[in-house]
Amino acid sequence: MNILVYLEHDGSEVKKASLSALSFAQALTHGPDDSVRFLLIGENLDKVASQAAKYAPTLVLEAMELAHPIAERYALVIADAVESQQADMLVAASTSQAKDIISRSAALLGGAMASDVVAHARVGEELQLDRPIYAGAVIATVVLKGSPQIITVQASAYEASPPSDSTFAVTPLSPNLDNVPQRVQIIDVETKRSSRPDVTEADVVVSGGRALRTSEDFEQLVGGLADALHGATGSSRALVDGGITPNELQVGQTGKIIAPEVYVALGISGAVQHLAGMKNSKTVIAINNDSEAPIFEEADYGLVGDVYAIVPDLIEQLNSG
Amino acid sequence: MKILVPAKRVPDTDQKIEVCEDHSGIETGHLPFVVNPFDAIALEEAIRIREDRVDAEIVAVSVGDLEYEEQLRTALAMGADRAIRVDCIESLDPWNTACVLKALVEQESPDLVLMGKQAVDGDCNQTGQFLAAMLDWPQATFASRIKCLEDKLLVDRETDAGIETVELPFPAVITVDLRLNEPRYASLPGIMKAKKKEIAEISMGDLGVQNAEKMHTVSVRSAKTARKRVMVSSSCELAEKLRESLKST
Numbered sequence: 001m002n003i004l005v006y007l008e009h010d011g012s013e014v015k016k017a018s019l020s021a022l023s024f025a026q027a028l029t030h031g032p033d034d035s036v037r038f039l040l041i042g043e044n045l046d047k048v049a050s051q052a053a054k055y056a057p058t059l060v061l062e063a064m065e066l067a068h069p070i071a072e073r074y075a076l077v078i079a080d081a082v083e084s085q086q087a088d089m090l091v092a093a094s095t096s097q098a099k100d101i102i103s104r105s106a107a108l109l110g111g112a113m114a115s116d117v118v119a120h121a122r123v124g125e126e127l128q129l130d131r132p133i134y135a136g137a138v139i140a141t142v143v144l145k146g147s148p149q150i151i152t153v154q155a156s157a158y159e160a161s162p163p164s165d166s167t168f169a170v171t172p173l174s175p176n177l178d179n180v181p182q183r184v185q186i187i188d189v190e191t192k193r194s195s196r197p198d199v200t201e202a203d204v205v206v207s208g209g210r211a212l213r214t215s216e217d218f219e220q221l222v223g224g225l226a227d228a229l230h231g232a233t234g235s236s237r238a239l240v241d242g243g244i245t246p247n248e249l250q251v252g253q254t255g256k257i258i259a260p261e262v263y264v265a266l267g268i269s270g271a272v273q274h275l276a277g278m279k280n281s282k283t284v285i286a287i288n289n290d291s292e293a294p295i296f297e298e299a300d301y302g303l304v305g306d307v308y309a310i311v312p313d314l315i316e317q318l319n320s321g
Numbered sequence: 322m323k324i325l326v327p328a329k330r331v332p333d334t335d336q337k338i339e340v341c342e343d344h345s346g347i348e349t350g351h352l353p354f355v356v357n358p359f360d361a362i363a364l365e366e367a368i369r370i371r372e373d374r375v376d377a378e379i380v381a382v383s384v385g386d387l388e389y390e391e392q393l394r395t396a397l398a399m400g401a402d403r404a405i406r407v408d409c410i411e412s413l414d415p416w417n418t419a420c421v422l423k424a425l426v427e428q429e430s431p432d433l434v435l436m437g438k439q440a441v442d443g444d445c446n447q448t449g450q451f452l453a454a455m456l457d458w459p460q461a462t463f464a465s466r467i468k469c470l471e472d473k474l475l476v477d478r479e480t481d482a483g484i485e486t487v488e489l490p491f492p493a494v495i496t497v498d499l500r501l502n503e504p505r506y507a508s509l510p511g512i513m514k515a516k517k518k519e520i521a522e523i524s525m526g527d528l529g530v531q532n533a534e535k536m537h538t539v540s541v542r543s544a545k546t547a548r549k550r551v552m553v554s555s556s557c558e559l560a561e562k563l564r565e566s567l568k569s570t
Binding site for chain 1: 332334337338340347415416419438439441442443444445446447450451452453454455457459460461462463465475478479480481482483484485486487488489490498499500533534535536537538539540541542543544546548549550551552553554555556557558559560562563564566567569
């Protein structure tokens with residue numbers, strides 16, 4: 001089995017989610033003939049490449065035209081690399097970038113793709129893959145027909161692969177850019193600035209829902225509790241729709257799918273699409289004024305009451321040790 | 322200008338989904354069906370583009386059995402100019418759906434395909450990207466704002482890192498995200514008018530497409546998680562539980 005793992009990065013750091021994709025790929029390979037390598041794409045990649053080499057052998061595709069992850073360009077060079085390396089499988093973490101790029105690559109490689117995989121099993125010759133459907137209410141077991149197979153995995157379902165004691169080889173590839181289209185141009189990128197950890201990578205996530213009435217209240221209560229727990233903040237779709245929180249905080253089927261060690265839901269009722277985004281969390285704690293709220297069905301510990309009354313008290317108790 | 326909008330038939334998202342006893346699929350007998358909510362957003366956007374550019378024609382398309390006419394009728398009532406149903410009794414995976422859409426694009430020559438970023442049944446998030454690759458068209462996925470200019474499109478895309486604005490030429494595939502717009506309800510005159518519009522029917526064979534499964538579903542099961550469901554009665558107790566949970570991490 002020859003597997004390429006698409007390595008996502010921000011220009012200086014490898015994305016932790018890609019290490020989960022790596023561990024999925026490593027779980028599929030055992031023999032001396034098997035290989036798992038990172039595929040790293042961009043411009044000025046020395047720093048990321050040396051980081052990547054702590055985890056796996058790394059193939060590097062560098063070019064000015066590849067400075068930004070634009071799907072029509074990346075998909076083509078990724079498909080080329082899969083073909084030229086004769087890979088049997090292309091794996092990536094299921095991030096918004098992979099959904100954009102890897103899916104496009106998959107079509108160039110024959111379309112045998114499963115996205116958002118959360119578990120796998122070898123049954124005879126077949127690789128069976130579990131993936132959530134219907135907003136996470138149902139798990140489908142699927143098999144892919146054809147080769148190469150293209151698989152994206154939910155990072156929350158696989159532990160990040162640990163670094164090795166040795167350093168693996170970094171091999172530059174020269175991308176064929178002759179046919180790479182340049183029709184799509186990035187005009188502007190508006191990135192978030194937050195001192196808190198990323199919601200997809202934090203061990204503790206505190207999320208707020210409809211009970212929070214303003215951005216200030218959200219910051220004070222949800223942000224305050226997150227800071228007391230050294231965690232990240234998340235949000236239900238209602239607050240994003242209401243303009244109270246930015247969209248990158250949204251946890252749910254159509255937002256981020258996360259599985260922190262501890263998830264705290266403040267004033268979130270627990271709509272199906274929200275539960276799909278957090279139901280794999282290890283411990284779930286919920287506060288809601290409605291004792292019938294569905295979030296309590298999905299919680300380990302629940303408290304019925306007003307978040308405005310309870311949370312300041314909770315923050316004070318946690319801060320006082 | 323012509324805009325093609327695929328509209329998939331999916332169970333209403335408010336409904337509880339139950340798995341069949343033999344685990345071959347879900348129970349659909351009792352379920353109300355709707356236009357995939359993301360496709361409805363795409364259709365709404367197409368209608369808004371036509372409100373700015375009167376020459377635009379909107380063609381709603383669907384791949385499915387006769388029941389899919391219900392969703393195409395909804396699309397016509399919302400404002401699509403005409404509708405095409407590609408007759409198919411099987412449920413197609415994203416690859417085969419994209420193959421059918423590609424054949425339709427070749428037949429209809431639209432300037433723009435506007436579609437949902439995913440269907441809320443299979444949640445694959447693949448078909449739009451597959452179609453763009455097959456056509457070798459530029460793509461913009463997860464659109465939260467679309468500006469349709471004379472000779473190009475400006476699209477705000479929702480990414481994990483924030484909002485990215487891209488410029489792309491026609492023809493293009495755009496997949497839409499939740500925050501793009503709030504789809505309108507079909508008006509009574511719209512519903513009456515839609516009843517008179519014809520829904521064209523084509524077979525997969527007419528389009529030269531044969532279903533060749535790439536992703537095969539072996540079985541499905543209900544996703545249940547086991548939670549402790551302990552209710553506490555004070556913030557003091559909850560703080561204690563929080564500390565315990567953090568310690569065990």
